[in-house]
Amino acid sequence: MLGWLAIPSALLGALVLGAVMMLALGANPLTGYRALLVGAFGGSYALGSTAFQAAPLLLVGVGICIAFRANVFNIGGEGQIAMGGLAGAATALAFPELPSVVLIPLVLLAGTAGGAIWGAIPGFFKAQYNVNEILSTIMLNLVAVQVMNYLLAGPMVDHSQASVGGLIPETQLLSRNAWLPILVPGTQLHLGVLIAVLVAIAAYLLLWRTTFGFRLRAVGLSRDASAYAGMPVKRTIVWAVTLSGAACGLAGSILVFGSISHRMVTDGSLTGFTGSAGFNGIVVALFGGLNPLWTIVSAFLFGGLIVGGSALQVATGVPSDLVTALSGIVVVLVVSLEYLRRRARSQSTALAAFGGANPPTLRRGEPPPAAAVGGDGA
C-alpha cells in the first residue's frame, strides 16, 4: 500500500516544506506555486522549455537507473556529462565540414564514448579492486572540471574573441551542421529530447527484456548469489557503470549542441556547464522508482520545476534556488520513506510466508527491495 505512495508523498512533503519556506521569506506560496505551474506547463513554449530541461535530466536519470540496479552508486554524472560535452565539442571542431546527417550522430556518439570512458574507470576500480565508487566518481568529477577548464581555456579556446583579462574560456561557435534541429518551431524542443526518450525506452528493454539486464539486476540484488550461479559479476559491474557514464556523456553532448549559444562554455565550475544535472538526475531516477519508463515522467516533472523556478522567482522574489533545495528534500524523503515501506512489506511477506506464498522474485518494473538499493559501502 505504502509502496507506490511513498514517492508522491515525498513530493507532497517537499512542496509543503517549500510552502513553509516561502511563508517564512514573506512570499505567498499559492502565488509562487501557481507561477511555477504556469511557467512550466502553461502553453507550448513553456512545455518546450520543460522538455529542453528534461532531456539531460532524463539521460542522466536513465544512467543512474542502470548503475543503481546493479547496486553501484554513480555519483560521477557531473564529470561524465562534462567529458561527454568535451568529446562532442572536440569532434565538431575537428570535422566542421561534415554534413548534418553524419556530423550529428558522430558528435552524439563521441559524447557517449567520452562519458562511457569516464564511467568505465570507476567501474573497473570497483570491480577489480573494490574501490568505493562513490568516492572514486566524486574524485573523477574534480578531475573532469579541471580538464574542462584546461581544454576550454587552452587547446579548444576560441582565439577570435579576446576579453580584457585574456581569452574567454569557451569554444568558437560550433559548426552549424552539428546543431540539434528544433522539432517544434517556436520552442526549444530539439532532437535531443526525442533521443533521450528513445534511450529511456531502450534502457527499459535492456534491463527487463535481455539476459544482460537480468544479470545486471541479479548482480544488484546479490553479488554472491550471482557469482554462485556462474554470472560474470565483475564484468557486469564494469558494464553497468560504463553504460551509466555513456548515458551521462550523451547528455553532455546534447547540452552542448542543443544549447542556445552553440558553444561549450565554462565558468570554472561543473555546475556552470551541467546545471547540476549529474546530481538532479539522481533525484529524477529515484523519483522514477529506478525504472527508466517512469523516469521519463519524472524527468519532465523536474524539468518543469527548473523552468517554473524562474517564473516563481519573478512572481514572488524567492530565488529559484528553492527548486534545488526542494529536490534535496525529495531525495531525503524518498529514501527515508523507503524504510517505512520496507517494514510494511516485510510484515506482509511474513504473513505471506505462513500462507506458502511465492518467494520474492525479480519482478518487472518494480524497484528492488531496499536491501538491493543499499550499498555495502565498498
Add this chain to the structure above:
Amino acid sequence: MSQFFTAAVLTSTVAAGIALATPFLLAALGETLGQRSGVINLGVDGIMLLAAFATYYVALRTDDVLLAILAGMGTGLLMGVVTAAVSVTLKAEQGISGIGVYLFGLGFSDLLFQKLVGTPLPITTPPQVGIPLLDQIPVLGGMFFDQSPLVYLAFLLVPVVAFVLNHTTYGLKIRAAGENPAAADSLGVSVARIRWSTVLLGCTFAGLAGASLLLYDGIFQVNLTQSEGFIAVALVYFGAWRPSGVMAGSLLYGLVGAIILTWKSLGIIPLSGSDLAATAPAVITVLALLFVARRFRQPAALGKPYEREA
C-alpha cells in the same frame, strides 16, 4: 622557478597551505567519527555551505566573530539532527540521502544569501594570532605559528579525536558500533545512541569547517565550498580512518592548493596549466583509494543501518 625558493615565498606558501587544509581537516575529522561508528555522511558539503552562510550572516549583522562561529556550529548540529534521524533512525540508504542533504544545502544556502543579503559585502575576518615565542622561530614560526585560532583548534583536535577513539570507553563503543553492531548491542551498547552522537559531533565539526572556510575567504558566494565537503569524505578513506592519516591528506590538499596559487601568481605556470596541476590531489586521492582498498579494511558495518534480528 627560482623566485619560488625564497624564504619569504616558501613561508607564505606553507602558511597558506595549512590555512587551506583547515576546513578539510575539521570536516574530515568529524566524518571519521561518524564512519568509525558505521555511518557515511555524504551531506558534509551541503552542511558546510549552510554553516558558512550562517557564519557569514551573523558576522555581517553583529560583527561578532565568536558568535558567528557558534552560529556555524549550531547550523551543523541542526543538520546533524536531520542526518542522524534519516541515516540512523529511519535507516535510509546513506549514499543517497547524503546527496539529498547536499542538494538542500546547495540550494538553501544560496536562496538565503540572495534573499537576506543580496549584494556580497566582505566581513572582517579574525586576525592571525601568533603563538608567543614559537612565532619568533625563523621561517618555521611564520609557517606554523602565525595562524587564525581555528587553525590551531583544528590541528589540536587531531590527537584529541585519536585519543577518544583509541583510549576511551566511548571510543571503544564507537568502534564496536562500526565493526560489529550486533555484538555491541548484545553487550548493552545502544548502537543507535552511539551513532546519533557521532553524527551530531561530526556534523558540528562540518559546521565548524564551513565557518573556518568562510572566515578565511571573508565573503560568501554560491557553492563556496567547491566540493570540499566531498573531498573531506574521501580524505577519511585516504587516511584509512585514522585521524593522523586524515591530517596528512588534508595537508596534501591544502599545500598543493597553496603551491598552485603561488605558482600562478608568480607566473611560473600559465593560467591554463594551473588547471591541469589542480587535478593532482584528486588523481592522488583516487590512487590512494586503490591503495587503501587493498591494504586497509574499512569499518565492517560502514554504511549499513543496524537492525536487530528478531
